Amino acid sequence: MALPQFNTEQLIANIKRRCAVPTSQLTFSDQDFCDLANDEMQGSVVPTIMSTREEYFVTYTDITVNSATGIIDIPSEAVGGKLRSVCYISQTSPLIIVNLPRINLDVVAGIGPNLGFASYNGFYVQGNQLFLYPTMTVPGNNRVRLYYYKRSLALAAPSLYGQIQSIDTLNTTIVLDSVPTEWVVGSILNTVSSTPNFTTTNEAAIITAISSPSVILNTVTGMIVGDYVTFQGYSAIPQIPLEAHAYLAQLTAVKCLEGVGDKEGMQVAQAKANELQKHLFTMINERVDGSIKRVINPNGGLRLGAGLGSWRSGKGWL
Numbered sequence: 563m564a565l566p567q568f569n570t571e572q573l574i575a576n577i578k579r580r581c582a583v584p585t586s587q588l589t590f591s592d593q594d595f596c597d598l599a600n601d602e603m604q605g606s607v608v609p610t611i612m613s614t615r616e617e618y619f620v621t622y623t624d625i626t627v628n629s630a631t632g633i634i635d636i637p638s639e640a641v642g643g644k645l646r647s648v649c650y651i652s653q654t655s656p657l658i659i660v661n662l663p664r665i666n667l668d669v670v671a672g673i674g675p676n677l678g679f680a681s682y683n684g685f686y687v688q689g690n691q692l693f694l695y696p697t698m699t700v701p702g703n704n705r706v707r708l709y710y711y712k713r714s715l716a717l718a719a720p721s722l723y724g725q726i727q728s729i730d731t732l733n734t735t736i737v738l739d740s741v742p743t744e745w746v747v748g749s750i751l752n753t754v755s756s757t758p759n760f761t762t763t764n765e766a767a768i769i770t771a772i773s774s775p776s777v778i779l780n781t782v783t784g785m786i787v788g789d790y791v792t793f794q795g796y797s798a799i800p801q802i803p804l805e806a807h808a809y810l811a812q813l814t815a816v817k818c819l820e821g822v823g824d825k826e827g828m829q830v831a832q833a834k835a836n837e838l839q840k841h842l843f844t845m846i847n848e849r850v851d852g853s854i855k856r857v858i859n860p861n862g863g864l865r866l867g868a869g870l871g872s873w874r875s876g877k878g879w880l
Contacts, residue, residue, distance in 0.1 A: 568758075568800075569790060569798045573811055573814075580812055583818060595818075596718065596719045599717055599810060599811075601817075602814050607813065608802065610809075610842065611806060617646075617849075618711075620709055621710065624707050626704075626705050632694035632695070633692075636692065637712075639710075640710040640712065643690050648707070648708060649709070650683070665685065665695055667686050667687070667688060715754065715762065716795060718797060720798075721742060722792060722793065723798040724740050724775075725740075725798075726785060726788060726790075726791060727787065729785055730782075733778065734770075735776055735779070736776070737776050738776075738777060747771060750769075751793060751794060752765050752766060752791075753789040753790065755789055756790055756799065758804045760801045762797075764781070767780060805846065806842055808838055812838050
């Protein structure tokens, strides 16, 4: 028996079942279903999952600070241009990572560094950038680690992706079950795992030659057989927990029923979506049931005094 697939082809079939849309209907194209699902994923499903505060979608990037300005751009793929936390990484051995406090912009704008704040290391946010404060305290060649919620890739219609059947690492060649006609030499692709949690396995691979079903790339690093390949920025699978896929399909079905003017059907479908949301919370809340979250001061004396923290047997990190 073939392994189950969780791609947009299956998602579209699920949406149609939920809103009783005939397979032969002409109201919505596959791309329409994907666009509607993408809107619901980014606008409803992802915020719902983030509200559990269980670190879904969190990743980080290390940035070498420009000591002259102390200005850092917030990553473009951060959901809502929002950061999870900002840490200073020392260049000492052993490495020390320290949370930086956020300073209210009113303090910076109204007082400035010459009235007792010159030794206070922190940052403030302005627009889509954060500013280390005060900049004269930023040594050269030091780094800042930005933790942020990474935006899920947009959904690709079934005609716009292929699945890897084999990989020739020596010749950087992949063989796909189908090669989209839109792909040309020079196209930039990315790959996503076909198994939960549907992570991106290669963020940028450039096509150097195509001879369907083979595609020669400039790199196959990170790719494995079974991965889905799409244009960069897109995914063949919703990059959300598998348990949220039914909720996504139901929300999209609600929008489809709204689009065809079926108000009664839409209300029934919305009630089912609300029920699925409750079940989803049960499955994704408290990711480690057997451990209690310990609230600590990340910049507390006990933690900083030991560099990377102290361990007390049976108590956890301090």
